[in-house]
Amino acid sequence: MTKEELVELFSNLHPEDSTGQMIGEVHLADGRVMKTDSLRVDMDGGRIIISEKHSSMHEATKKNWIQELIFYRNKKRRSA
Structure with a gap:
């Protein structure tokens, strides 16, 4: 996935897809699945950071x- 594809995807979300919690899932080589609510999209670095609950x-x-969200909202407010 590229940054451009991610931006395109999120800019055209259906209303029902734009509310609620996000859960990250990491499918490990040994078959385990790690789930967490600790997610961060780092657009500068081109990373999606997922942190395990007890890490x-x-x-x-x-x-x-x-x-990141506060920065974005402040930037959006200043440009309005």
Whole structure:
């Protein structure tokens, strides 16, 4: 997936697809599936960061995503 494809996908969401929680799933080589609510889309770095619930980065990833969202909303407000 490219950044352009991700932006295109999210810019044309159906209303029912634009609300609610997101859960990340990582399918591991040994067949296990890790699920988490700690997700962050890092557009600058071209990464989707998924942190396991009991990892040291779980809360940091969630907080960093909130900061990204605040930055975006402030930028949007200034350009309006």
